[in-house]
Amino acid sequence: MDASATSPISIDAQQVQEASAELTILGAGAWGTALAKLVRKNDHTVCLWSRRGETTLANAVSGSHIILSAISMKGVSATVKQLQELNIPPETILVTATKGLDPETTRTPSQIFQDTFPDNPVVVLSGPNLSKEIEQGLPAATVAASTHPEAAEAVQYLFASDIFRVYRSLDPLGAELGGTLKNVIAIAVGVCEGLNLGSNARSALITRAMPEVIRIGTHLGGQMDTFFGLSGLGDMLATCTSSLSRNYRVGYGLAHGKPLDQILDELGSTAEGVNTANVLIQIANREEIPVPISREVYRLLNGKITPKEAVEALMERDLKAEACLLN
Incomplete structure (x- = not known):
């Protein structure tokens, strides 16, 4: 899924610091809006695009140095296909801030972008970033991860400020998976709290x-190291301990006997952990990966088990030593 680390980019870190960058954010929901606010704080130009808005996608991305996707997982494939028809220049930096798995291909958003745009640098933006707190101007940190170091650095300086610290990583897939998989765990923790x-x-x-x-x-x-960083453990702690987390609220609602459809209706926005749990079990079955916690979440979401039964199933597992981290 790598773009060549030596391929050109439309704007580098030094240019970002010295001049106003042109950024298009795809998705005008809570996350896209919060990210737009961070970029404007640094005096860069932002076009916030929505599928329901009047601006066409072609006009929105025209002339952009960086295109960032903050749309929900269900809209990624369709949006990428639209972008493909627009002949995006290969030096344009593509950033994905979506945390999910594609139900048809089981790919991550960055894999979809890189497979479609093999010549473009792709950056993953992921970390403990609850959008409501960022919107309020509260301090936070995140990771810009890419196999193209210069692109990651440009994105780092694009967003970095006195309230938003950005680190770099060379492991985009790890950063993306950490942010994606913890959403399933957040549902489990919400059940525990409920x-x-x-x-x-x-x-x-x-x-x-x-x-x-x-x-x-x-x-x-x-x-492995990536999962102990901001986009792994950091994101898990934020999502599993805050009622601002939509996935946490899904679990909490299920524990109180609410139907899943009602919970999602009341949220009014996407809880990516629901789709991720279903796709993750496909992957786990195919690859024969033991996922006891995620499997109980999957069973709960699909009405095969009650919250109390899910807890009992986990507590009744065979006893084992804790010595091996991956047990």
């Missing part, structure tokens, strides 16, 4: 979820 199981249970669940996420992520090509 059932009032206490701090001990929540701590144990999050701790045991880490080996599961690492096991999946490294099997699929991510680097």
Whole structure:
């Protein structure tokens, strides 16, 4: 999924610092809007595009140095196809800030972008970034990950400010998977909280979820160290401990007996962990990866088990040593 690290880019870090960059953000939801606010804080030009808006996609991306996708997973493939028809210049930096898995191909957003635009540098933006807190101007940190170091650095300086610290990484897939897989775990933690199981249970669940996420992520090509960073453990902690997290609220609602459709209706926005859980089980079955926590979340979301039964199933697993991180 690598673009050549030596291929040209439309704007580099020094140019970002010295002049106004032209950025198009695809997706005018809470996340896209929060990211636009960060970029405007640095005096760069932002076009915020929505499928429901009046501006055409062609006009929105025309002349952009950087195109960032903040749309939900269900819209990624269709939007990428539209972009492909617009003959995007190969030096344009493509950034994905979507956390999910494609139900048809089981690919991540960055894999979809890189497969479609093999000559363009692709950057993943991922971290513990609850959009409501960013919108409020509260401090946060994230990771810009790419196999194209210069593109990652340009994105780093595009967003970095006194309230938003941006780190670089050479592991886009690991950064992306960390942010994607923790959404499933957040649903499980929401159930734990909704059932009032206490701090001990929540701590144990999050701790045991880490080996599961690492096991999946490294099997699929991510680097282990990445999962202990901001886009892995950091994102998991934020999403699993805040009621601002949509996925946490899904689990919490299920624990209180609400139907899934009602919960999603009340959220009014996408909880990516629901789709991710279904796709993840496809991958786990295909690759024979043990995913006990994610599997119970999958069963719960699909009405095969109650929240109480899900907890009981996890507590009744065979006893084992904790010595191996990936057990």
